[in-house]
Amino acid sequence: MSESSYIGVLTRLFETIVSRQGADPDTSYTAKLFSKGRTAIAQKVGEEAVEVNIAALAEGPDALAAESADLIYHLMVLWADGGITPDDVWAELQKREGLSGIEEKRARGEL
Numbered sequence: 001m002s003e004s005s006y007i008g009v010l011t012r013l014f015e016t017i018v019s020r021q022g023a024d025p026d027t028s029y030t031a032k033l034f035s036k037g038r039t040a041i042a043q044k045v046g047e048e049a050v051e052v053n054i055a056a057l058a059e060g061p062d063a064l065a066a067e068s069a070d071l072i073y074h075l076m077v078l079w080a081d082g083g084i085t086p087d088d089v090w091a092e093l094q095k096r097e098g099l100s101g102i103e104e105k106r107a108r109g110e111l
Contacts, residue, residue: 045074
């Protein structure tokens with residue numbers, strides 16, 4: 001899959017997520033997440049992150065890929081609820097590009 005294909009998948013996923021804001025929670029899982037509020041969405045992101053860790057340590061690559069997809073989806077729901085877009089995240093990553101992790105943490109006062 002090419003880079004533009006990855007971006008296209010992520011863009012379409014985010015657009016679908018945003019389109020579900022305000023939709024009927026009885027007909028859309030995404031709308032149901034939004035209706036529960038940011039705390040519940042953030043909790044779900046945490047649960048999915050744990051499932052990614054479990055898959056990485058105790059399951060095969062297919063499970064890791066599936067759990068990673070779940071995590072990305074739930075993270076994007078959280079982004080939409082928080083009023084940010086994937087472009088905001090990509091811009092932040094771009095700012096950090098070329099910095100070592102140690103330099104980046106030092107710049108944020110974490111070291």
